[in-house]
Amino acid sequence: MSFLADIQAQPAVLRALVHTYQEQAPWQALSRVRSSSAPLILTGMGASFYALYPLWLYLNQQGNLALQMEAAELLYYAPAVVQSAALLLVVSQSGESIEIRRLLETVQGQVAIASVTTTADNFLAAHSDYGFTTAAGAEVGVASKTYTSSLALLHLWGRHWLGREEDAAPSLLAIADQMETLLQGKxxxxxxxxxxxxxxxxxxxxxxxxxxxxxxxxxxxxxxxxxxxxxxxxxxxxxxxxxxxxxxxxxxxxxxxxxxxxxxxxxxxxxxxxxxxxxxxxxxxxxxxxxxxxxxxxxxxxxxxxxxxxxxxxxxxxxxxxxxxxxxxxxxxxxxxxx
CATH class of the missing domain: 3.40.50.10490 (Glucose-6-phosphate isomerase like protein; domain 1)
Structure with missing residues (x-):
């Protein structure tokens, strides 16, 4: 396993993710909090935090109020805002980062929590009401396939949250094909x-x-x-x-x-x-x-x-x-x- 191998694996990881989430079951569970007019709070650290930015833009562009704050700052300077949120969406590849653990220990029971992690066997997934996994697999150091799979899953997440998911899966599958072509030397x-x-x-x-x-x-x-x-x-x-x-x-x-x-x-x-x-x-x-x-x-x-x-x-x-x-x-x- 190497960084270059992780890069080359991204199209296959993306296709597998799309096929996993073409079923409606994972999204239906969110209906209990989707009707709320309260804002969403999006948080994470590092590449996981950056992957949330397009979702934050999209939700707000569509008139759905969302706030994005890195977990370390949310933990120490704005934990009270979590109490007024419809949902706290936390993204963490490992689900074990220290800021994520301490944030969840602080706000547990105050808000519904959704998570995006690589696997389901971690602290964050275990303490979430709604868990989503990318199944990107183990990775060498720098985030590559975990970053792009998080981007893709959050793209799906936003479209399903707003009930506009019709073209989301086909569009991502087309992107996977383009990624593969580019990585083959284009x-x-x-x-x-x-x-x-x-x-x-x-x-x-x-x-x-x-x-x-x-x-x-x-x-x-x-x-x-x-x-x-x-x-x-x-x-x-x-x-x-x-x-x-x-x-x-x-x-x-x-x-x-x-x-x-x-x-x-x-x-x-x-x-x-x-x-x-x-x-x-x-x-x-x-x-x-x-x-x-x-x-x-x-x-x-x-x-x-x-x-x-x-x-x-x-x-x-x-x-x-x-x-x-x-x-x-x-x-x-x-x-x-x-x-």
Whole structure:
């Protein structure tokens, strides 16, 4: 088992997940809390927290109030808000992270709890009223298939929660096919690698659902390649960070359709004009100052499932170039047990 093997396994994991949840039974149990007008609270840590962002956007876009807060902050600074929620949705690959355990110990009995975990044999799943598993399997260090399977399950979750699930499963199966095609060699990464390999830091930028990709991309580069990286929204980048652009800094910008893709493309051209090394992932544009990594144009809420693939492969390449084993932790561990 290796980081690259985990990356290649993602299409099969996604197909298996969709087939598992095509049955109505797992979703029917939620009907008892679905009718409530109270807000949903979405929480997690790390990649699990980032995977919740497209769901948070979608629910609020559809007029269904949802709040997203990382578990460590919710535990210490806002546990009282849980009492007024219709449901607390907690995502954790292991279901054993220390913040998750302590949060559940604090709010147990105050709110209905739904969980998304990799398996059902963990603390979080055991203390949930509604448990959902991705069955992504064991993983080497850095989240890859557990992240994309969480994205997919949360995509299904949101559509079922709002009663708009008709096309959700077929759309995800189509994405699985596109993922497989891309991973079989259709992602042209060599120009991107050559453009970024001398950079000393990376800034990953997205808007809308692609902000989840930007945040997770930065995490993947830090974990897999030990490369300093930060994830930001395109809007936040213009409020100060633009001043840090230099020929030594690398930028990965996600622009694969949606209502703000043109803003990300515009930003990519502008950063390149200031000397930054820019890779644009998504809808390619012709600009001599940057490198594009084209992806199939899909619904922007599904696009994070494709956008993260070149990131995973690039991070593995950075790690190998540095003499590292991709996905092998140096100071931390897969399951965080220390606050």
């Amino acid at each position: 992602i042209q990464l060599e120009p991107a690698w050559e453009h970024l390999q001398s950079t000393t830091s990376l800034t990953c930028i997205g808007r809308g659902p692609a902000l989840a990709t930007a945040l997770d991309a930065a995490l993947v580069f830090k974990e897999a390649a030990r490369l300093p990286a930060v994830g930001l929204s395109g809007g936040q980048f213009r409020h100060g960070p633009m001043e840090a652009v230099s020929p030594e800094s690398g930028f990965i910008i996600f622009a694969n359709g949606g209502k703000t893709a043109h803003l990300n493309q515009k930003l990519a051209v502008e950063i390149a004009s200031h000397g930054g090394r820019v890779v644009l992932i998504g809808q390619a544009i012709a600009d001599p100052g940057l490198v594009s990594v084209p992806l199939p144009l899909v619904d922007e809420y599904l696009s994070p499932l494709l956008e993260i693939l070149p990131i995973q492969l690039l991070a593995a390449q950075f790690a190998e170039a540095a003499g590292l084993i991709p996905g092998q932790f140096r100071w931390g561990s897969k399951v965080v047990q220390t606050e």
